[in-house]
Amino acid sequence: MRERLALSRPTEASSGKTGSWRTFRPVVDKEACNACGLCAQYCPDGVIDEELNIDLDYCKGCGICSNECPKQAIAMVREER
Amino acid sequence: MPGGGGAKLSLQMVTNVDERSVNNLSAIPKEEYLYKCTSACAGCSSSLCLRYVLKAAGPDTVLVVPACCTSVIQGIYPGTAMNVPVYNIAFAAAAACASGLSDALSARGKETNVIVYAGDGGTVDIGIQSLSGAFERGTNFLYICYDNEAYGNTGMQRSGSTPLGARTTTTPGGKRTAKKDLDRIVEAHNPPYMATACSAYPLDLYKKVKKALSIEGPKFIHILAPCPPGWRYPTEKTVEMGKLAVKTGTWILYEREFGKLSINGPSKAAMRKPAPLEDYINGQGRFKNLSPEIASEIRQQVERNIQRLSREEAGIC
Ligand SMILES: Cc1ncc(C[n+]2csc(CCOP(=O)(O)OP(=O)(O)O)c2C)c(N)n1
Ligand code: SF4
Ligand code: SF4
Ligand code: SF4
Ligand SMILES: [Mg+2]
Numbered sequence: 001m002r003e004r005l006a007l008s009r010p011t012e013a014s015s016g017k018t019g020s021w022r023t024f025r026p027v028v029d030k031e032a033c034n035a036c037g038l039c040a041q042y043c044p045d046g047v048i049d050e051e052l053n054i055d056l057d058y059c060k061g062c063g064i065c066s067n068e069c070p071k072q073a074i075a076m077v078r079e080e081r
Numbered sequence: 082m083p084g085g086g087g088a089k090l091s092l093q094m095v096t097n098v099d100e101r102s103v104n105n106l107s108a109i110p111k112e113e114y115l116y117k118c119t120s121a122c123a124g125c126s127s128s129l130c131l132r133y134v135l136k137a138a139g140p141d142t143v144l145v146v147p148a149c150c151t152s153v154i155q156g157i158y159p160g161t162a163m164n165v166p167v168y169n170i171a172f173a174a175a176a177a178c179a180s181g182l183s184d185a186l187s188a189r190g191k192e193t194n195v196i197v198y199a200g201d202g203g204t205v206d207i208g209i210q211s212l213s214g215a216f217e218r219g220t221n222f223l224y225i226c227y228d229n230e231a232y233g234n235t236g237m238q239r240s241g242s243t244p245l246g247a248r249t250t251t252t253p254g255g256k257r258t259a260k261k262d263l264d265r266i267v268e269a270h271n272p273p274y275m276a277t278a279c280s281a282y283p284l285d286l287y288k289k290v291k292k293a294l295s296i297e298g299p300k301f302i303h304i305l306a307p308c309p310p311g312w313r314y315p316t317e318k319t320v321e322m323g324k325l326a327v328k329t330g331t332w333i334l335y336e337r338e339f340g341k342l343s344i345n346g347p348s349k350a351a352m353r354k355p356a357p358l359e360d361y362i363n364g365q366g367r368f369k370n371l372s373p374e375i376a377s378e379i380r381q382q383v384e385r386n387i388q389r390l391s392r393e394e395a396g397i398c
Pocket of ligand 4: 120124310
């Protein structure tokens with residue numbers, strides 16, 4: 001019975017790989033970064049992990065991380081596609 | 082990273098926060114209950130808020146979501162980005178659904194958090210009767226309204242929560258009436274806890290959700306949630322826009338516990354010396370070509386609101 005219910009199950013990529021939406025990609029200058037964590041705090045999509053890796057499969061390129069970085073350590077660079 | 086090494090971010094996220102105050106990132110759980118990635122627009126502040134709401138609530142939570150952006154961004158069947166159970170429910174029925182769920186869960190001895198996460202249209206307009214009913218019945222749940230100040234999901238029609246002067250697809254010349262004061266309507270129900278929040282202050286939101294969920298009865302949080310396509314500003318300005326709303330005194334962060342008002346830090350400073358209102362308004366396309374009369378009326382509304390809350394906090398009214 002349960003199997004027949006139209007329940008959605010939690011999964012990655014339920015809306016596809018949203019990284020393809022991007023026109024600008026965030027690029028972190030690790031020398032300039034002071035590890036404050038604000039970029040990860042403010043990323044609406046939670047795609048920046050504890051080690052500051054940005055998951056480009058999903059990053060939508062909104063630029064909030066770059067705008068909020070107190071060290072200007074994140075540049076938004078145009079995607080070549 | 083300093084020196085380019087692989088050192089961990091200073092946000093050493095931990096899983097048990099109950100005993101600690103949340104003044105920095107270090108006490109926020111690292112678990113994400115939104116899987117990568119929702120289909121929310123780039124720079125959506127409501128998704129940012131939902132991340133922190135769910136971090137505060139944890140896995141033993143049921144969300145009730147009436148029609149709004151949040152019902153759509155979950156993804157496409159058979160997948161969903163939401164890693165907690167979600168009831169997607171008709172517009173008018175969110176708080177009624179939550180009432181039934183809350184009673185059923187407690188009858189089974191469960192302490193599951195029941196949280197409504199609803200848009201402003203679904204709250205100040207369409208869902209207000211069921212909201213009022215549930216608050217009057219004393220339902221044990223948390224109602225969160227994320228307020229992007231229009232019907233976002235259907236392309237930005239005006240809602241009762243759209244502010245004076247803002248252009249939407251149904252108010253092309255700017256809205257002629259003021260934003261409905263939802264908080265004073267909710268306040269009239271004397272809930273044990275209510276608060277305002279803003280997406281630009283996610284740690285403040287996190288604390289408020291935690292506190293709300295520790296209190297029995299109906300709780301309410303109203304979050305200002307800037308929306309790039311609706312408010313017409315560039316996506317990277319989402320956090321900046323939220324901070325400006327608070328710094329100009331347009332949006333005031335406060336809590337009301339058992340009726341007692343306390344204004345939160347960032348708004349205390351803003352109320353003493355608000356930033357120029359233009360800083361907030363001029364950055365948004367929806368306020369383009371405001372007439373001087375409307376601009377002055379908006380300014381007066383902001384001032385009246387600041388005065389009303391300051392007087393109340395000081396015990397003058
Ligand atoms: C009864 C009913 N009327 C209209 C709609 C169409 N509809 C779906 S979402 C939505 C907008 C909701 O606005 P809001 O509650 O502010 O949430 P937002 O989309 O801004 O997140 C509308 C009008 C509907 N689903 N049901
Ligand atoms: S550009 Fe936006 S989505 Fe991408 S990592 Fe930065 S904040 Fe996150
Ligand atoms: S906000 Fe800037 S300085 Fe802070 S961790 Fe991110 S990249 Fe580094
Ligand atoms: S319309 Fe606004 S609230 Fe809705 S998903 Fe887009 S940014 Fe978020
Ligand atoms: Mg809305």
